Amino acid sequence: MATILFRVLLVALGLGAAEIGLTGVVTDGSASAWALLLLVGMPLIVAGSAGIIGPFLGAPVRAGRSVVLGRPRRIDRGDRSPGDRPTTSSDRPIVALAALGLAAALASLTAATAAAHEVGGGAETLAVEPTSVTAGESVVVAGSGLEPDTERVLVLAGQNLVVDLGTVTVDAEGSFQKEVTIPSHLPSGAYELRAIGDETLTVTLTVTAAAGSEATSGPSSTGETVAPRQRSALELGLILGLVVVIGVAGAFLVWRAERFRGPSPV
């Protein structure tokens, strides 16, 4: 079991490393990202996968035992085929490769995390001024470090609500600035202002409902948002009772299915 868990761990680490590497490859195409993907992620995935599928393909799991599709089969000494090797010697290269990959993954993950922070803390920024506003007033949204001459869609997203604030064009210096008016009907709450392009930049904006507005931070009564259904104790009890009956009936049928013999096939 420990061996299997170790191999699963390898696959998981490999997927994680490959994901980070892929992210780097897609965003900046750096050599370290490619190295993380190809030299760490992929070998770990292959090594872990090989270790997991090995027993299914006939490789021995433990001395004297073999596995065919997950069903242990005892092998007598005189009943061994050439493929039923009784030791774990064939596992050793896989384990050694996996151990090497694990060590490399830990080292590379540390480096990749640092690199990711460096990329994330780089030039691309989105800011809003002021960061707190009353609905109906205006804010200035500014972005910098973006790809020049591209377009960004500005969106204000809150709970069960998305407002399109229009499109801005990034100038030749990679910046944009736009004054936008926050719709006066918005309820109070924390919103996320997004600049959507090839990738999405976000900044938090706190909105206070305009005085006299009917908007609230909860679901509105206009029928446009979903409100949690209020159920009486009786209704909830009936539903849960029915669930228990269905569940017990299902478990009973699964458990005692062989008692139902039925007609013979025609």
Added chain:
Amino acid sequence: MTGASRAISRDPWRRIWAAIDERLGLSGLAYPVPAHANGIGYILGGITFFGFLILAATGVWLAQFYDPVPSAAHESVVYIMNVAPLGDLVRGIHFWVANVVMATVLLHMGRVFATGAYKRPREANWLIGLGLLAVTLGLIFTGTVLKWDQEGYEALGHNVEVGNLLGAVGFWFSPEFTPSLPILGRLYIAHIAILPLLGVLLLIAHFLLVKRHGISPLPAAADAAVDGGPAPARDGSTFAAHVVRMTGFGLLILAASTVLALVVPAGLGPRPVPGVEQTKPPWMFLPLYPFEDWFGLDALLWVPAILFGWFALVPFIDRSPYRSARRRRVIVAIGLLIAVALVGLALYAWFTVPEAHLQEAM
């Protein structure tokens, strides 16, 4: 009257069954069931079938309140969630069972692949199964669009763009197909009529071929027979026990989905904003998402085509009579690599920020 039938006649339930069976011939549907067919791996198809029954029943209820007109669709889903009798619960069950069904379809396919059950004489049934996978994906895709929130609207955008990529063949996916009915209405018809009808026809063919060929034997037993050993056992259990166990699992799924619907209701995003792309697809479509990032919308055509094409060719590539994975190392390794890659791609898509695909295509 035989002694057996006299014994049956003393049991009122069996008398009722005998009376029904005499007139409807239901026992003609039965086929030999080996003992291993009641294991979870071999009963996944049956569980999927019961999942479809739950989806049909809950879908009929939801259809009483859903309005497939773009200006009213989102509000009608809000109405279902807020006002319609048990609407939120039924929609939640519909949502969760759809996810379970998708998972059991994939697991069922994985089991058939791993055990080589697609081999002669079951090649046609493997292809029918692939058709059912496509229908299931189509039902989930159209269902996603129907809720008409931001996610659904962006899914529709992909639908339209794929139609454009298909050229003249994709005319049905275009809003220009007819001005008399919005494309949302036509996708609704696809969701409640066209795809279910296609699915039922394929299911009938699927079941008939299972009855014709029997449930596939365990790989070890099949291989032993190929090597001159005894033929695999065709029975050991009964059809009734098989169906009862399927039903039991179906009821368990219903109970679990009801609890999930109460605890984690089916989501509904805000009313869609045209021109905005900020959502990701449901989990079963996530592996396609990175390809869109890297290669654009064209990937939505050729990646599924390659995947389905490869799986369709599997029975014709893997021609050896052996079914154990150890005797089909290459094909199993390729299948495993594809599975690992799909999971890796889904994880990648899950953790990356949404990108605009439709805007780039315009």
